[in-house]
Amino acid sequence: MLFIDSIVDRIRYVVGSERVPLHEPSLNGNELAYVTECIQSGWVSSVGSFVDRFESDLAAYTGASHAVVISNGTSALQVALQLAGVKRDDEVLVPALSFVATANAVRHNGAWPHFVDNETSTLGLAPLPLGSYLSEISEQRDDGLYNLRTGRRIAAIVPMHTFGHPVDMRELSKVTSLYGIPIVEDAAESLGSFLEGRHTGNVGLCSTLSFNGNKIVTTGGGGAIITNDEALAKRAKHLTTTAKQPHPWAFFHDEVAYNFRMPNLNAALGCAQLERIESFVEAKRELARRYAEAFADMEEATLFLERPGTRVNYWLQTLILSSDHAAQRDEVLKASNASGIMTRPIWELLNTLPMYRNCPAAPLPVAQDLARRIVNIPSSPQLIKGI
Amino acid sequence: MLFIDSIVDRIRYVVGSERVPLHEPSLNGNELAYVTECIQSGWVSSVGSFVDRFESDLAAYTGASHAVVISNGTSALQVALQLAGVKRDDEVLVPALSFVATANAVRHNGAWPHFVDNETSTLGLAPLPLGSYLSEISEQRDDGLYNLRTGRRIAAIVPMHTFGHPVDMRELSKVTSLYGIPIVEDAAESLGSFLEGRHTGNVGLCSTLSFNGNKIVTTGGGGAIITNDEALAKRAKHLTTTAKQPHPWAFFHDEVAYNFRMPNLNAALGCAQLERIESFVEAKRELARRYAEAFADMEEATLFLERPGTRVNYWLQTLILSSDHAAQRDEVLKASNASGIMTRPIWELLNTLPMYRNCPAAPLPVAQDLARRIVNIPSSPQLIKGI
Numbered sequence: 001m002l003f004i005d006s007i008v009d010r011i012r013y014v015v016g017s018e019r020v021p022l023h024e025p026s027l028n029g030n031e032l033a034y035v036t037e038c039i040q041s042g043w044v045s046s047v048g049s050f051v052d053r054f055e056s057d058l059a060a061y062t063g064a065s066h067a068v069v070i071s072n073g074t075s076a077l078q079v080a081l082q083l084a085g086v087k088r089d090d091e092v093l094v095p096a097l098s099f100v101a102t103a104n105a106v107r108h109n110g111a112w113p114h115f116v117d118n119e120t121s122t123l124g125l126a127p128l129p130l131g132s133y134l135s136e137i138s139e140q141r142d143d144g145l146y147n148l149r150t151g152r153r154i155a156a157i158v159p160m161h162t163f164g165h166p167v168d169m170r171e172l173s174k175v176t177s178l179y180g181i182p183i184v185e186d187a188a189e190s191l192g193s194f195l196e197g198r199h200t201g202n203v204g205l206c207s208t209l210s211f212n213g214n215k216i217v218t219t220g221g222g223g224a225i226i227t228n229d230e231a232l233a234k235r236a237k238h239l240t241t242t243a244k245q246p247h248p249w250a251f252f253h254d255e256v257a258y259n260f261r262m263p264n265l266n267a268a269l270g271c272a273q274l275e276r277i278e279s280f281v282e283a284k285r286e287l288a289r290r291y292a293e294a295f296a297d298m299e300e301a302t303l304f305l306e307r308p309g310t311r312v313n314y315w316l317q318t319l320i321l322s323s324d325h326a327a328q329r330d331e332v333l334k335a336s337n338a339s340g341i342m343t344r345p346i347w348e349l350l351n352t353l354p355m356y357r358n359c360p361a362a363p364l365p366v367a368q369d370l371a372r373r374i375v376n377i378p379s380s381p382q383l384i385k386g387i
Numbered sequence: 388m389l390f391i392d393s394i395v396d397r398i399r400y401v402v403g404s405e406r407v408p409l410h411e412p413s414l415n416g417n418e419l420a421y422v423t424e425c426i427q428s429g430w431v432s433s434v435g436s437f438v439d440r441f442e443s444d445l446a447a448y449t450g451a452s453h454a455v456v457i458s459n460g461t462s463a464l465q466v467a468l469q470l471a472g473v474k475r476d477d478e479v480l481v482p483a484l485s486f487v488a489t490a491n492a493v494r495h496n497g498a499w500p501h502f503v504d505n506e507t508s509t510l511g512l513a514p515l516p517l518g519s520y521l522s523e524i525s526e527q528r529d530d531g532l533y534n535l536r537t538g539r540r541i542a543a544i545v546p547m548h549t550f551g552h553p554v555d556m557r558e559l560s561k562v563t564s565l566y567g568i569p570i571v572e573d574a575a576e577s578l579g580s581f582l583e584g585r586h587t588g589n590v591g592l593c594s595t596l597s598f599n600g601n602k603i604v605t606t607g608g609g610g611a612i613i614t615n616d617e618a619l620a621k622r623a624k625h626l627t628t629t630a631k632q633p634h635p636w637a638f639f640h641d642e643v644a645y646n647f648r649m650p651n652l653n654a655a656l657g658c659a660q661l662e663r664i665e666s667f668v669e670a671k672r673e674l675a676r677r678y679a680e681a682f683a684d685m686e687e688a689t690l691f692l693e694r695p696g697t698r699v700n701y702w703l704q705t706l707i708l709s710s711d712h713a714a715q716r717d718e719v720l721k722a723s724n725a726s727g728i729m730t731r732p733i734w735e736l737l738n739t740l741p742m743y744r745n746c747p748a749a750p751l752p753v754a755q756d757l758a759r760r761i762v763n764i765p766s767s768p769q770l771i772k773g774i
Contacts, residue, residue, distance in 0.1 A: 024429055032426050035652075039419050042411055044607045044656065045600020071458050071608060074646040088497075100629055100640045107643045110475075110497065213432020213650070220431045220650030221458060242487055249720050251734040253487045256494045256742045259461040263600070263607030265422075265652065269431065333636050347638040355643045 003300040004328065004335045007319070010294040011341050011377055014287070019340040020378040023214045023316065026280065030272035038268040046241070048264030054271050055224075058209070061274060062191070062199040064226035066233030069262040069270070070240050073188045073210025073223030077105035079239055079260065080208050080225050081156060083232050084182045086111050090155035091147055091360065093181070095125040096349050096367040098160045102186050103350045103359075111155065114147065115351040115361040118370055121307055123318070124167035125159040126366060131175040133362045138179065145179050150360055156182045161190035161200050163376070164216075164315035165306065169195060169203040184208070188223070191216055192281040192313030201226050206236070211266075216280055216315050216381075217273040219266040283381035284314040291317055291377070300325045301332075301375075316376040326372040333375065346374035390687040391715065391722045394706070397681040398728050398764055401674070406727040407765040410601045410703065413667065417659035425655040433628070435651025441658050442611075445596070448661060449578070449586040451613035453620030456649040456657070457627050460575045460597025460610030464492035466626055466647065467595050467612050468543060470619050471569045473498050477542035478534055478747065480568070482512040483736050483754040485547045489573050490737045490746075498542065501534065502738040502748040505757055508694055510705070511554035512546045513753060518562040520749045525566065532566050537747055543569045548577035548587050550763070551603075551702035552693065556582055556590040571595070575610070578603055579668040579700035588613050593623070598653075603667055603702050603768075604660040606653040670768035671701040678704055678764070687712045688719075688762075703763040713759040720762060733761035 038044055051069060058067035070076040086092055088110030094102050096115040103113040116133065119126035138145050138154060145154045157176055159167040167185075176183055183204030187193075190200040191209050201207030206227035211219040225236045243257035262270075292303045301319045306312035321329055329345060336343040349371050351361045398407075425431055438456060445454035457463040473479055475497030481489050483502040490500040503520065506513035525532050525541060532541045544563060546554040554572075563570055570591030574580075577587040578596050588594030593614035598606040612623045630644035649657075679690045688706045693699035708716055716732060723730040736758050738748045 025431060027426050027429060027431065032423060035422055035426060036419060039414050039422060039656075042414060043600075044412060044414065045605060046608055047600075072646055100631075100638065101646060104629070104643055104645070108645075212646075213430075213434075218432060220652035221433055221646075221648055222650075242491070244487075248724060249731040251487065251732075252740070253735075254741055256491055258491070258495075259459055259488060259599075259608075261608055263609075263653065265607035265656065266650065269426075269652065337635060344636040345638075348640075353639070354641055 003325065004332055006298065007301055007332055008336050008339050008341065010298065011336065013294050014290045015341065015378050015383050020342060021380065022342040022344060022376060022378055024380045024382065025213060025218045026276070026380070026382050029276045031269055034268040034272045035265060038265050044265040045263050046261035048267070050264045050267035050271050051262060054267040054274070057271060057274050058224055058226065061277065062201055062226050064202060065228045066226065066230060068225045068233055068236040068240065069267060070223045070225065071260045071262055072221055073208060073212060074101040074105055075258070075260045076208040076223035076225050077101065077184070077186055078108040079236060079258065080184045080206050081105060081109050081111070082239065083236060084156045084184050084205050086155045089152060091150065091152045092155060093157040094350065095160055096351050096361065096364045097346060097371055098162070098186070098350060099188070099347055100350060100353065102158055102160050103356055112152065113350065113356060113359050114154065115359060115364065117362055117364045118367040120366055120370065122167055123162035123165050123304065123370065125172065127168055127171035127175050129362065131178070134175070134179050140180070145181060147360060154181060156184050158184050158186050160186035160188070161193060163318050164190045164193045164313040165304070166190065166193055166195035166200050166310050173203060188215070189315045190313060192277050194311040196309050202228065205229065206232055211270055216313055217270065217277055219262065219270040219273070222262045222266050222270065280381040281313050283384035284379065286384050287379065288314045288317060295319070315379065317379045319375045319377055321373040321375065323369070323373070329372060329375060341378060344376050346371060346376070390712065391718050393685065394688055394719055395723050395726050395728065397685065398723065400681050401677045402728065402765050402770050407729060407770070408767065409729040409731060409763060409765055411767045411769065412600060412605045413767070413769050416663045418656055421655040421659045422652060425652050431652040432650050433648035435654065437651045437654035437658050438649060441654040441661070444658060444661050445611055445613065448664065449588055449613050451589060452615045453613065453617060455612045455620055455623040455627065456654060457610045457612065458647045458649050459608055460595060460599060461488040461492055462645070462647045463595040463610035463612050464488065464571070464573055465495040466623060466645065467571045467593050468492060468496050468498070469626065470623055471543045471571050471592050473542045476539060478537065478539045479542060480544040481737065482547055483738050483748065483751045484733060484758055485549070485573070485737060486734055487737065487740065488575070489545055489547050490743055499539065500737065500743060500746050501541065502746060502751065504749055504751045505754040507753055507757065509552050509554055510549035510691065510757065511552065512559065514555055514558035514562050516749065518565070521562070521566050527567070532568060534747060541568060543571050545571050545573050547573035547575070548580060550705050551577045551580045551700040552691070553577065553580055553582035553587050553697050560590060576702045577700060579664050581698040583696050589615065592616065593619055598657055603700055604657065604664055606649065606657040609649045609653050609657065667768040668700050670771035671766065673771050674766065675701045675704060682706070702766065704766045706762045706764055708760045708762065710756070710760070716759060716762060728765060731763050733758060733763070
């Protein structure tokens with residue numbers, strides 16, 4: 001089809017003629033030097049100076065007063081939900097259109113995801129329909145908000161900043177304040193994204209980051225919890241390091257806990273990566289400008305751009321197909337991947353996956369529509385020369 | 388006290404006059420070369436050639452047909468128990484004297500640890516009292532063995548090979564066959580230990596390893612599941628990699644799962660470490676011989692030695708105080724640590740920790756006795772020249 005060839009051509013115009021992956025890490029700063037230092041010092045494991053430094057560098061960069069690094073982003077979200085008070089058989093409000101980890105972290109606490117709609121302006125959780133939905137299905141009781149249909153407590157909400165685009169936290173906060181629901185931000189994709197001058201992840205009770213290999217900053221694998229609440233940060237550290245009480249030798253652990261430490265080896269990589277985040281963001285923003293220009297006169301597909309008041313990391317560059325071309329999405333994926341341009345669709349709607357099919361869900365008209373129309377295209381910062 | 392000075396002197400005789408940590412990794416083989424290769428290739432994350440190689444090297448070394456590497460040893464045990472069929476509110480038999488992770492991994496499945504006794508000859512779970520205990524408290528029903536006192540199903544048993552000394556798996560297997568309980572071996576401490584010519588971890592349904600920084604082989608942090616059951620290995624991989632169905636682009640996940648991948652960066656370290664395991668084991672066995680000789684004529688403390696039919700990795704060297712000197716254990720710890728020799732006691736009994744105080748427990752006379760009498764002393768392979 002003509003418009004499909006045209007999409008491939010326009011991407012090629014921006015990224016050149018080579019085979020192009022979706023997102024590759026750039027590791028030519030101090031990554032090797034720090035990892036070498038780590039191995040030569042012998043401190044490769046769960047205690048070490050790079051762990052401490054990565055935590056303070058993350059806090060400084062995000063503006064949160066505390067950061068606790070963790071072995072994995074999903075595990076970070078699991079623990080963050082526990083910190084927010086989520087208990088077995090509670091419900092947690094989650095956008096229907098998100099990576100599966102957002103819902104899995106809820107189930108890892110024995111709680112149930114309750115899917116709500118996304119919105120077109122941010123790709124993230126939609127505050128306005130949420131407000132009217134909650135007025136219909138919930139009631140306040142002494143110990144929190146309850147879902148009248150399931151009888152379960154609604155214990156938290158997890159806005160996820162899709163591909164780095166911040167959720168409308170101002171409107172969302174109005175709704176959650178009204179209903180008394182704690183916010184845990186899933187900022188796995190939005191390190192480097194700002195909303196009204198503040199780094200994403202600073203509105204909720206606490207937030208989580210991910211440093212998987214495809215993220216803007218990688219530690220190989222890993223994550224973090226960031227928060228402005230000191231007691232909560234201390235508890236995050238305690239819960240992720242076997243809840244051992246400090247003692248020169250005794251093994252006294254005071255609660256059921258995890259061993260989710262980030263090894264010093266991985267933190268060393270993270271420190272080197274974080275030094276370079278502003279150059280990564282700048283490159284990815286420049287890439288977005290070039291894609292936007294290349295697609296400017298195309299009606300069938302447009303590049304999704306940041307909205308006013310945000311400064312987006314453009315973690316994954318996002319094409320949105322027009323509604324009357326949604327049916328051709330898989331053809332676009334096939335043609336681009338066949339030509340050596342790695343592309344992928346947005347995730348399957350979480351409420352359609354077998355394990356979440358019977359979970360509660362609000363009406364999801366926007367999420368259902370977006371799920372059919374989004375294609376991510378090559379997004380590595382190295383696509384801009386000099387990185 | 389005279390015998391305390393004498394213990395410190397005898398350790399000093401073996402380890403020399405420097406400050407000595409309990410266990411330090413030795414990283415001067417191919418560790419830096421492989422990690423450098425990893426960073427230069429760009430493949431630092433969850434997919435990469437070192438992950439595949441580490442898995443096949445582990446399988447080859449342990450003699451298991453499959454190994455699945457995981458981000459953490461506790462997480463490996465959590466998943467292994469799920470694979471063995473442990474469900475929420477089941478019970479899992481666990482030695483009372485073990486690291487807290489053994490019990491935590493049970494709780495992470497929503498199940499309850501049920502503590503049983505250790506034995507003096509192996510330091511691990513004691514098969515004989517277990518048999519008579521089960522005959523008293525359990526009954527067979529259609530779907531398994533039930534604890535008559537709690538009404539809960541006894542879904543698995545987790546022998547842990549303490550400090551590398553193998554549990555008496557022959558006797559244990561007789562009991563578990565009789566009662567139909569699946570065995571999941573916690574081999575976190577016993578990589579390099581063999582029982583009757585077979586590597587530990589080959590008797591149960593599946594087993595778990597740990598590669599924390601203090602272990603005989605480290606990946607910074609990490610673990611593995613080993614098994615001879617192909618279907619189980621496939622399911623272990625699926626459950627620890629978000630249960631995503633293979634597809635060139637679509638995100639279809641078919642069950643609630645984890646993101647417990649071991650990054651390629653950590654696997655690179657593991658490959659280099661595993662190349663050297665036999666030299667580590669030999670050095671640690673030589674260290675045990677020297678300690679044994681130094682303590683040969685002492686009545687107050689003896690070095691715990693391997694029993695016939697085993698070839699032990701001596702992960703942590705273990706002094707056992709005589710019963711009438713158990714009361715001075717903390718004095719031994721204070722004096723040795725004060726003199727720059729890092730020592731530590733064995734763990735607190737798990738059934739005495741606040742979160743496990745109300746869990747079911749068999750009579751624990753041996754575990755209670757051992758818990759007061761064990762001191763681990765410096766164990767690094769580098770204490771023997773040439774490593």
